[in-house]
Amino acid sequence: MEMVQVVFLTVLMFFVLVTVHEWGHYYFAKRAGILVREFAIGFGPKLFSYKRNETQFTLRLLPFGGYARMAGEDPEVIEITPGQTIAVRLGEDNVIRTVYLDQLDTRRNVIRGEAQYADLERELSIRLDVDGEVTTYSLHPKAMLVRGSQQIQIAPKDRQFGSKTVGQRALAIVAGPVMNFLLAFILFGVYIQMAGVAVENPTYVLIGDVSEGMPAQEAGLQKGDIVYSINGETIGADYKKMISLTSASEGKPMNWTIKRGDQTINVTMTPRSMEGQEGGKVGISPELPTRNATIGETFSGASHAMVDTTQAIFLGFKQLINQFNMDDIGGPVRTFELTGQIAQQGIVYLTHWTAILSLYLGIFNLLPIPALDGSRLVFLGVEALRGKPVDPSREGMVHFVGFAMLFLLMIAVTYNDILRLISG
Secondary structure, three states: OOHHHHHHHHHHHHHHHHHHHHHHHHHHHHHOOOOEEEEEEEEEEEEEEEEEOOEEEEEEEEEEEEEEEEOOOOOOOOOOOOOOEEEEEEOOOOOEEEEEOOOHHHOOOOEEEEEEEEEOOOOOEEEEEEOOEEEEEEEEEEEEEEEOOEEEEOOOHHHOHHHOOHHHHHHHHHHHHHHHHHHHHHHHHHHHHHHOEEOOOOOOEEEEEEOOOOHHHHOOOOOOOEEEEEOOEEOOOOHHHHHHHHHOOOOOOEEEEEEEOOEEEEEEEOOEOOOOOOOOEOOEEEEOOEEOOOHHHHHHHHHHHHHHHHHHHHHHHHHHHHOOOHHHOOOHHHHHHHHHHHHHOOHHHHHHHHHHHHHHHHHHHOOOOOOOHHHHHHHHHHHHHHOOOOOHHHHHHHHHHHHHHHHHHHHHHHHHHHHHHHOO
16 A cells, blocks of 8 residues: 555544544534534644634644534633723624724724623623713624634523533533444444454365565465465365464475465465474465355444453553553554554554544543543533532633643653654
């Protein structure tokens, strides 16, 4: 597989994983009536951005994650204070559609005045003093605040994250990991459909990978060939017999009969010794014969893969806690590197790897680590038990500290990955 194609598939995989996760947050936030200000893939400087309805969709430089920024999660960045001179533009219904906060002399078809009172969340009204005449104007629920090139839609209280029920907020948060679980299940199913399932009671040995520079490759053997006989002895499904005969024939020519489709091919190979391994080798690995999976087998296989992979992930967490080693942690650099290697093996293996990463991303995000979805669910659980929310400033501080620690860990792991690459 060409390097450009490998890079494209690697980037596409991360794009899909993050997009599916954030779409879960976005969709259920919108269903609850929450204003989603931005749907971003990646962090850092913007590469591409467009606005659809109320949401700014953004592609950013660093493909390490993403976010769905909901109104009310952070303090509103623009406010109108008493005594501030502003300009407003009314709609046909005499309701304010746009509020300008600067460059007032350049605005046309507006009303300029001094703000005496402004409520952008509950009453949705602004009281303006225009040349000594005070008038109260209603504010449209989707009115825009404009400062320079910055345009921000107001967020009435009932459109903010904190105004929704605990259940609605929890659903908007947990939907991200759940979408990763769903994607993982689908991809495991796709992998099973592409790879097939093992044939019961096979009658032949199928050649899997063929190692470069080894006798099998030099003799022209290919992945998918069937080994019929070796030195006149029929192999059938006994791959152990094939390995035993090959191992005992180090340095001795062997006659192999191969089936390839309707063709019968006779080749001669001389097994070689390999460092650290006993006996002769020709450079092939046997592969279990497969057949197309039924729908039932696909669902069953995907379910078992979800369970087995989940157990392996938690076992990895346990080992990491018991025997922490920085070299055991893979950051974005190592993940990209490994993904590129798997992509070179073909789309079947990449599909399986993507399923594993999607499941891992969903599980990791549900861990009760500050700044992750799991931590936010813990705070919502505390709110449900107490009957009132935790002080937003305290919760915000916990998430900020957690995010800072994760970011520092990410830098350390990335630095370690780069050193490992440089050192070879």
